[in-house]
Amino acid sequence: MGNISPSTAEIVRLSGAVPGAEHLLEVTNVRKAFPGVLALDGVSFRLKRGHVHALMGENGAGKSTLMKIIAGIYTPDSGSFRLKGQEIKLASPLDALMYGIAMIHQELNLMNFMTVAENIWIRREPLNRLGLVRHDEMRRRTKKLFEDLEIPIDPDVEVRDLSVANRQMVEIAKAVSYDSDILIMDEPTSALTDREVEHLFRIIRTLKEQGKGIVYITHKMNELFEIADEVSVFRDGRFVGEHPASEVTRDDIIRLMVGREITQMFPKETVPIGDVVLSVRNLSLEGRFRDVSFDLRKGEILGFAGLVGSGRSNVAETLFGVTPATSGAIAIDGKEIAVTNPGTAMDAGMAFLTEDRKESGCFLLLDIMANMQIALLRHGHARAGFVKEREIEALCQQQKQRLRVRTPDLEEPVINLSGGNQQKVLIARWLLTRPRILILDEPTRGIDVGAKAEIHKLITELAAQGVAVLMISSELPEVLGMSDRVLVMHEGRMTGIVDRKDADQVTIMELASQ
Amino acid sequence: MATDVSTAAPPTEAPRAGRRRLPPELSILGVMVGMMLLFEALGWIFVGQSFIANPLRLKIMILQEAEIGIIAVGVTQVIIMGGIDLSSGSVVGMTAMIAASLAQTEGYTHAIYPSLTGLNPIFPVAAGLLCGLVAGTINGSLIAYTKIPAFIATLGMMVSARGVADWYTNGQPIGNLDDSFAAIGAGWWPVIIFLGVAFIFHIALRYTRYGKFTYAIGANPLAARVSGINVERHIVIVYLIAGLLSGLSGIVHTARAISGQAGVGVGFELDAIAAAVIGGVSLSGGVGRMTGTVIGAVILGILTSGFTFLNVDAHYQEIIKGGVIVAAVVADQYRQRRRKSV
Numbered sequence: 125m126g127n128i129s130p131s132t133a134e135i136v137r138l139s140g141a142v143p144g145a146e147h148l149l150e151v152t153n154v155r156k157a158f159p160g161v162l163a164l165d166g167v168s169f170r171l172k173r174g175h176v177h178a179l180m181g182e183n184g185a186g187k188s189t190l191m192k193i194i195a196g197i198y199t200p201d202s203g204s205f206r207l208k209g210q211e212i213k214l215a216s217p218l219d220a221l222m223y224g225i226a227m228i229h230q231e232l233n234l235m236n237f238m239t240v241a242e243n244i245w246i247r248r249e250p251l252n253r254l255g256l257v258r259h260d261e262m263r264r265r266t267k268k269l270f271e272d273l274e275i276p277i278d279p280d281v282e283v284r285d286l287s288v289a290n291r292q293m294v295e296i297a298k299a300v301s302y303d304s305d306i307l308i309m310d311e312p313t314s315a316l317t318d319r320e321v322e323h324l325f326r327i328i329r330t331l332k333e334q335g336k337g338i339v340y341i342t343h344k345m346n347e348l349f350e351i352a353d354e355v356s357v358f359r360d361g362r363f364v365g366e367h368p369a370s371e372v373t374r375d376d377i378i379r380l381m382v383g384r385e386i387t388q389m390f391p392k393e394t395v396p397i398g399d400v401v402l403s404v405r406n407l408s409l410e411g412r413f414r415d416v417s418f419d420l421r422k423g424e425i426l427g428f429a430g431l432v433g434s435g436r437s438n439v440a441e442t443l444f445g446v447t448p449a450t451s452g453a454i455a456i457d458g459k460e461i462a463v464t465n466p467g468t469a470m471d472a473g474m475a476f477l478t479e480d481r482k483e484s485g486c487f488l489l490l491d492i493m494a495n496m497q498i499a500l501l502r503h504g505h506a507r508a509g510f511v512k513e514r515e516i517e518a519l520c521q522q523q524k525q526r527l528r529v530r531t532p533d534l535e536e537p538v539i540n541l542s543g544g545n546q547q548k549v550l551i552a553r554w555l556l557t558r559p560r561i562l563i564l565d566e567p568t569r570g571i572d573v574g575a576k577a578e579i580h581k582l583i584t585e586l587a588a589q590g591v592a593v594l595m596i597s598s599e600l601p602e603v604l605g606m607s608d609r610v611l612v613m614h615e616g617r618m619t620g621i622v623d624r625k626d627a628d629q630v631t632i633m634e635l636a637s638q
Numbered sequence: 639m640a641t642d643v644s645t646a647a648p649p650t651e652a653p654r655a656g657r658r659r660l661p662p663e664l665s666i667l668g669v670m671v672g673m674m675l676l677f678e679a680l681g682w683i684f685v686g687q688s689f690i691a692n693p694l695r696l697k698i699m700i701l702q703e704a705e706i707g708i709i710a711v712g713v714t715q716v717i718i719m720g721g722i723d724l725s726s727g728s729v730v731g732m733t734a735m736i737a738a739s740l741a742q743t744e745g746y747t748h749a750i751y752p753s754l755t756g757l758n759p760i761f762p763v764a765a766g767l768l769c770g771l772v773a774g775t776i777n778g779s780l781i782a783y784t785k786i787p788a789f790i791a792t793l794g795m796m797v798s799a800r801g802v803a804d805w806y807t808n809g810q811p812i813g814n815l816d817d818s819f820a821a822i823g824a825g826w827w828p829v830i831i832f833l834g835v836a837f838i839f840h841i842a843l844r845y846t847r848y849g850k851f852t853y854a855i856g857a858n859p860l861a862a863r864v865s866g867i868n869v870e871r872h873i874v875i876v877y878l879i880a881g882l883l884s885g886l887s888g889i890v891h892t893a894r895a896i897s898g899q900a901g902v903g904v905g906f907e908l909d910a911i912a913a914a915v916i917g918g919v920s921l922s923g924g925v926g927r928m929t930g931t932v933i934g935a936v937i938l939g940i941l942t943s944g945f946t947f948l949n950v951d952a953h954y955q956e957i958i959k960g961g962v963i964v965a966a967v968v969a970d971q972y973r974q975r976r977r978k979s980v
Contacts, residue, residue: 446864470866484864487857489924498854499865501847509846553865 130222147208148173148305148337149194149225154203156189163189164200167363169356171306171337176328178340178348178369181358182381182600187341190358191308194339195227196220208305226299227308234291236284241266243283244298269297273327289320296327307331308339313347314433325351343431345374345637357381375630378637382600382629390605391581393588397608398422400458401592402474402561404443407452412438413616416452420561420592425583427607428596430636435616436596437479440563443594444476445469456561470502475559477550479566479596481543485550488539492531495538495549496520500556523552528578544575551579555586562586565596580606600629612636663930666918670937677944689947697826703939704828705730705894707932708887709910711835712774712880714931715843717914719876720856720923721781721788725795726884726910729773730903731803733888737766738812738898741819750812759819766889767882773799774881778874796907803900812898823894831890833932835883840928852876857924912959913938916966937962 149171156164164186171177179187192198196214205212207223214220217227234243241262242249250261266279275293283291292312299307313321328338328351340352348355349369357364357380364380400419408414413435420426428436441447443454445463453460456472463469469476478484487495497505497516505512520534527548531541538546547567554562567583568576583606587593597603603610610622612635619635674690681689689695709726716723742749744756754761773795780791821827843849851872854862863869887906892898917934919926941962945955 444864465866465868466864467866467868476864478861478864484858484860487854487861487924489920490853490857494850494853498850498862498867501850502866506847509848511845511847511850513845 130219150206152204154200156200163361165361174332174335175353176338176340176351178352178355185358186361187358221302224305226302226304228295228299234283239280239282240294241279244301269301288315306337310341378633391584393584395423395588397424403455405453407449409442410450416618422590422592423587424608425587425593425606427603427610429603429610429632430613434613436613437565440565473560475554476563486538486546491535491537493520493534496552499553527552544571547571561592563594666933670933673940699939699943700829703935704832705887705891706909707832707935709884710913710931710935711839712883713910714914714919715876716880717919718856718926719852723880724792724907727903727906728796728799729770729884730888730906732799733766733769733885734892734898734902735803735806736769737762737889738892740765741815743814743816746814767885770881770885774878778877782870782873809900815896820893820896823890828890836932912963
């Protein structure tokens with residue numbers, strides 16, 4: 125049988141003529157590569173009618189990629205895709221919608237300045253004979269939809285006036301309004317309170333009874349056992365296993381999620397740990413994290429573990445003055461300082477490699493020299509405002525050689541470098557300031573294995589020279605391999621600090637997912 | 639580390655000269671020369687004389703662009719920093735009135751301030767510069783601290799400064815200016831001033847901390863902040879300088895015209911932005927050089943005087959000028975896309 129077009133599929137589906145196959149969706153042997161990363165490698169996934177199927181895995185395990193393939197956002201490099209037994213190909217998210225696959229995004233995609241009803245029926249507005257929108261009909265349909273789902277929201281309110289939870293409900297209603305058979309929910313509860321989660325689960329149960337299939341992505345174990353029928357676990361872009369949710373335990377799942385061997389060698393050296401350099405007490409940033417306290421010593425590498433969104437990066441930003449703390453104290457060498465902006469943090473001897481290279485790190489259009497020297501310029505190297513070019517160029521050349529930045533010369537725009545080399549340029553920027561405290565947020569994200577190993581080696585060397593290092597990473601093996609101690613965060617709170625000798629993947633994952 | 643720099647200088651690098659990059663202005667310089675040659679050829683065909691071999695025409699051509707050029711020097715820095723300044727033309731009008739009112743000849747009975755005539759030209763010049771400085775500081779502070787878009791802040795200043803200029807004398811021109819003041823706009827002075835400020839800020843952009851910070855903020859304001867730059871303060875300084883240069887342009891214009899008129903400078907801001915953009919300054923920030931802007935200003939001058947030379951109707955001139963500006967931006971976009979795809 126040849127492929128059927130999305131529009132034919134939509135007509136057939138709405139007529140209800142297709143007999144139900146056992147599996148709504150069968151994805152087999154899907155592969156997807158991005159430049160430098162193999163995101164999915166031979167992954168298979170099946171979704172049954174009337175079931176909630178949870179996807180679990182660490183950050184970067186491939187859940188999101190798979191989901192985006194199912195929703196038509198990414199096209200797989202290879203693999204087959206069967207919808208109710210029919211082989212199909214999705215070219216766009218719109219295709220997916222017409223086939224009856226709707227996705228509820230984690231970052232909400234509503235238009236703030238339009239009403240709830242307008243948001244739900246966008247592109248499908250009921251029209252009168254003149255082609256004008258019939259707002260009364262749109263309102264009626266919205267009310268009906270909301271009654272079915274027991275959502276108490278006025279269709280005429282503008283979305284910007286709704287709470288995050290209510291926006292989430294609108295997104296779900298919108299997905300349901302497509303009469304979709306398959307709903308994909310990406311961490312739908314991340315912004316909801318317990319009561320709102322209960323409401324969401326009621327809606328999900330109603331949808332199940334209607335025979336819809338739901339793909340449910342979550343990091344929260346308790347939700348998994350409450351709502352899911354099946355669970356599939358992913359790790360490093362591979363499918364690890366599918367189990368009925370009733371037959372597995374929490375420990376089984378954690379083991380499946382992290383059960384890889386540490387293949388990379390981390391060049392951890394034991395170096396003498398010195399005095400406390402940085403001391404943080406009850407640091408809080410309203411709405412992000414609270415009561416974070418720890419000491420960081422000379423020569424120590426303190427790992428920061430936790431899921432994305434647990435507040436790790438917020439702590440780093442607050443330490444460095446990007447988002448000054450709302451309460452709490454930061455002391456350097458026992459002396460309390462007020463960190464109100466990055467300048468004060470730098471003057472106190474801190475350096476901060478940010479998480480997002482492109483967004484808050486690189487000056488992409490400027491050359492390597494300009495990128496490397498910018499933080500150094502705060503510490504002199506200028507006479508009457510004139511930059512001492514020769515002096516700085518010599519320092520940049522030194523860093524370039526030390527870090528082995530692969531580039532013909534320092535005048536190359538940074539945009540032309542690979543991710544690994546861009547990261548090295550940013551590390552050089554901070555090393556030039558000779559920091560005593562180095563904060564690294566995802567220092568090896570998205571860079572190739574070779575550069576990764578070099579950066580690990582460098583971090584160890586720096587620690588040996590007495591630099592105190594705070595390293596945030598989503599890669600557990602990296603955190604475990606490099607750190608002297610690991611601080612774990614969950615939903616804006618510290619859930620523990622584990623010593624190197626007691627730290628293993630299961631302990632950390634338990635603390636991180638509580 | 640600073641002490642061992644001399645010994646640590648890297649001797650291993652391959653000789654630089656071989657792979658020296660061509661300055662990006664070269665292409666725009668080519669356009670300028672090509673345009674002059676085109677007018678030269680058209681001149682011989684249609685008018686029967688040379689376009690280039692006429693010193694007087696060249697002088698007028700450069701003089702009329704000098705005032706735009708002075709503004710463009712400031713606007714270039716603003717655009718490199720990722721901003722925009724729409725207020726320059728109105729600030730020219732405002733400064734023109736204020737400077738002229740303090741530059742009237744001694745004993746002139748109908749003077750605006752009869753007791754303040756025959757002053758040393760330092761006073762009108764200082765008043766004009768101060769006026770530009772205040773306007774620029776307001777622009778910069780609004781943008782840096784209230785976070786409103788530069789377009790809106792400077793649009794407000796554009797309207798208000800023009801209002802001040804009109805209000806100052808109820809729209810009456812201010813005449814009878816002192817010779818010592820008029821001397822500032824005489825002969826080659828406007829050109830010298832233009833090239834002087836262009837040189838100063840060319841050096842500032844390339845070799846000072848001020849310049850490095852300007853490029854950094856334009857290329858990525860967030861990264862600039864995380865690198866310890868006081869982004870807000872720097873924004874104020876750059877707009878302040880742009881305002882100061884608009885004031886300077888207003889002084890030069892008033893001195894050249896030997897009269898202060900509330901309506902002068904209308905559209906100067908757009909010509910200045912056009913000069914910068916033609917010269918390769920990117921409106922998205924982080925990219926551009928002062929030399930490009932100077933060439934851009936000269937190209938605008940060549941267009942105007944070339945068309946006048948060929949007796950092309952003024953309306954056609956405007957139409958074609960608009961096309962050239964758009965073509966420059968299209969070329970710039972194309973260049974950027976190509977760079978990204980590398």
